[in-house]
Amino acid sequence: MKDLARALRRHHAARIKRARRFYFGIDNSTDLRRLGKLLNTPTPCSCWMCGNPRRQGELSVSELLHALTWHEDA
Structure with missing residues (x-):
């Protein structure tokens, strides 16, 4: 049976990025670097x-x- 840890980790990363797209009143989807930072550190x-x-x-x-x-x- 295949290990699904990588798929699950990628799924949760995409889910959190979708949820934090409009943090701080800004559309963060245009700046991928900022969206990546919001994935790991939600506080500015x-x-x-x-x-x-x-x-x-x-x-x-x-x-x-x-x-x-x-x-x-x-």
Whole structure:
């Protein structure tokens, strides 16, 4: 039986490129290099608005929701 890992990886790459075509209010399908960057790095930078909130000493959205539901249950 043939290994389908390469086909699956290419399928997901094409799917993600289609989904991220209009990131940041720009049609990225014309610039293939930018679309390739969006495949692996969906955030444009690592500033305090775009980057990981834990780097700035904050909690992520899922961690905030978990803490909120935990406090309501107690």
